[in-house]
Amino acid sequence: METKACRRCRRLFQYIGGDMYCPICKDELENLFKEVKTYIYEHKNCSIPEVIKATGCKEANIEQWVREERLILNDNTGIKFFCEKCGTQIFSGRFCAKCKAETANMLSGIYKEEKPQAAPKRFNDAKHNEMYTMEMRRGRKQ
Ligand SMILES: [Zn+2]
Numbered sequence: 856m857e858t859k860a861c862r863r864c865r866r867l868f869q870y871i872g873g874d875m876y877c878p879i880c881k882d883e884l885e886n887l888f889k890e891v892k893t894y895i896y897e898h899k900n901c902s903i904p905e906v907i908k909a910t911g912c913k914e915a916n917i918e919q920w921v922r923e924e925r926l927i928l929n930d931n932t933g934i935k936f937f938c939e940k941c942g943t944q945i946f947s948g949r950f951c952a953k954c955k956a957e958t959a960n961m962l963s964g965i966y967k968e969e970k971p972q973a974a975p976k977r978f979n980d981a982k983h984n985e986m987y988t989m990e991m992r993r994g995r996k997q
Pocket residue numbers: 861862863864865866876877878879880881
């Protein structure tokens with residue numbers, strides 16, 4: 856186990872992995888998260904400065920929670936986040952559904968290129984040849 860300084864309060868604590876926050880800050884952030892979430896749902900069209908003023912959180916906290924998809928916004932809030940790729944308004948995460956799908960397609964495209972379609976056929980042929988050879992061998996033995 857390692858001793859590390861908390862990212863938030865600089866207190867030293869036994870680091871066991873995950874976020875670099877001490878157990879006290881972790882608890883506080885958890886409570887803050889719940890407070891922010893409740894505030895956003897209860898106050899329609901609230902803005903980030905309003906939430907900060909009411910809960911004492913930081914803008915970076917809100918951004919982090921939204922990008923981590925922990926905090927899911929809705930049409931009723933004045934807090935707006937946008938897709939990092941195309942700028943469409945999104946309610947959580949980093950990308951809109953369209954860009955997410957495009958990225959997934961791109962990744963599977965690369966995957967397909969790396970493994971040519973002829974490969975499975977070749978595999979079958981090899982298997983067939985192997986079976987054929989085995990039959991031949993068997994034939995010879997008999
Ligand atoms: Zn701390």
